[in-house]
Structure formats: structure tokens, C-alpha cells
Amino acid sequence: MNWIFHNIVRPLRPELFGFLDHDCFPTVPVDIAAAMEGKIVHGSKRPAQADPEAWFLWAGFCFFRFSAVQGLNLDFTPRFASGMDTGGGNWSLLYRGLGENDVSDAQKTAADLDFDGMEANHRMLGGAFFHVGGASHRKLVMTPRYRRLISDHVWETHLGGGESRLVKDP
Structure with missing residues (x-):
């Protein structure tokens, strides 16, 4: 995912981009752009197990507004020591600085x-x-x-x- 972000997404500069795990199947028509209206990120928000303040979007279901992350070196690797699975590497880079209104948490x-x-x-x-x-x-x-x-x-x-x-x- 890191390689895809840095070598494909960044050069293409899409308005929105995201990652979907191989075992997630859409069951109804989906409009990710609508879910992200006015938001920076959308996805499956999960709490860190070791830090009550920290959270991350699981990397298997996460979407981003490129303009908000284009200058960041996003890192989708886990941070197991902090109790965060894949996507946890973005806590200190991105998520920590987001407000509640910046995040669309998929129920x-x-x-x-x-x-x-x-x-x-x-x-x-x-x-x-x-x-x-x-x-x-x-x-x-x-x-x-x-x-x-x-x-x-x-x-x-x-x-x-x-x-x-x-x-x-x-």
C-alpha cells in the first residue's frame, strides 16, 4: 500500500483515492464520494489498544482526499506496539491532527x-x-x-x- 500511494496515487493526483481489502464485497451500490463530502478521510475507524487517544483507519477499508495528504509520507504499516493494525502508521502523520468533522467513520x-x-x-x-x-x-x-x-x-x-x-x- 505504501508503494501504491507513493508510486501510483501521488503521480496521478486523484481527487479521492482509497484501499479496499480483497475480502470486502460491496452488497449495494456505493458512492464513496458522497460519503466523503466535506471530509478528509472515510473508512473503518478503530481505536488503538495501547493508547486511548490514538485511532486509525483500517488499511483494508480507507479512503482519502488527496489534497489533504499529498505532502505527507503516508505509512500504512501496523504499529503493533501501540495496538494498531494496518493503517496505524498514519496516526502520527495524519489522523492525530484531524478533527471529528474531518472523519467519516463507516459504521x-x-x-x-x-x-x-x-x-x-x-x-x-x-x-x-x-x-x-x-x-x-x-x-x-x-x-x-x-x-x-x-x-x-x-x-x-x-x-x-x-x-x-x-x-x-x-
């Missing part, structure tokens, strides 16, 4: 699912993105059966049913 709601006794703790971000969470490292998510159950859930719950699926059976 996080639980999407706890029970698939035949397999519990799944996932999130909806901003009411529009289903975040599978841990798709790259949680053992349960890595099984073909669970992946199929999640896929079926997303299609049936958020995308109007499976009739338009290209592949209906595994």
Missing part, C-alpha cells in the same frame, strides 16, 4: 453467521460492504465447504439470489 455492524454449527464473525462496513474477515489466514475460511457457504450467503442475502450466478454447483 461497523456484526454479521454473525451460523453455518451448520460453524460460527462466523464477520462485519458489514458502512452498511454496504460485507467483510469476510481473515480470509487469508483463518483455517475455517480456507476450507472449500466454508467458502461455499459464505458464497451462498452473500448471493442469497445481499445479491438477490443465485439465479444470476455463473457457477451454481461446486
Whole structure:
């Protein structure tokens, strides 16, 4: 993400830019520009675990107004010692100086699912993105059966049913 910001975003100078994790799926039409109207950042705001004053936007769901960050050396790496995951490196560079009115915090709601006794703790971000969470490292998510159950859930719950699926059976 650091490389992308410094080598692609910075030269392109877009009005808005952002990052979306590979396991976040939009479930309704989304207008990020509208969510950022009058704001500098938009995303999944999380508190630092070690510092009650600190917070960060999780790097898997964060959006920025370029004019506000163009002169900064943004750093999306975690700051685990401060209790901040990916995106925590931007606390001292950007977030610390922002006021409440500069930030659009995408509401996080639980999407706890029970698939035949397999519990799944996932999130909806901003009411529009289903975040599978841990798709790259949680053992349960890595099984073909669970992946199929999640896929079926997303299609049936958020995308109007499976009739338009290209592949209906595994």
C-alpha cells in the first residue's frame, strides 16, 4: 500500500483515492464520494489498544482526499506496539491532527453467521460492504465447504439470489 500511494496515487493526483481489502464485497451500490463530502478521510475507524487517544483507519477499508495528504509520507504499516493494525502508521502523520468533522467513520455492524454449527464473525462496513474477515489466514475460511457457504450467503442475502450466478454447483 505504501508503494501504491507513493508510486501510483501521488503521480496521478486523484481527487479521492482509497484501499479496499480483497475480502470486502460491496452488497449495494456505493458512492464513496458522497460519503466523503466535506471530509478528509472515510473508512473503518478503530481505536488503538495501547493508547486511548490514538485511532486509525483500517488499511483494508480507507479512503482519502488527496489534497489533504499529498505532502505527507503516508505509512500504512501496523504499529503493533501501540495496538494498531494496518493503517496505524498514519496516526502520527495524519489522523492525530484531524478533527471529528474531518472523519467519516463507516459504521461497523456484526454479521454473525451460523453455518451448520460453524460460527462466523464477520462485519458489514458502512452498511454496504460485507467483510469476510481473515480470509487469508483463518483455517475455517480456507476450507472449500466454508467458502461455499459464505458464497451462498452473500448471493442469497445481499445479491438477490443465485439465479444470476455463473457457477451454481461446486
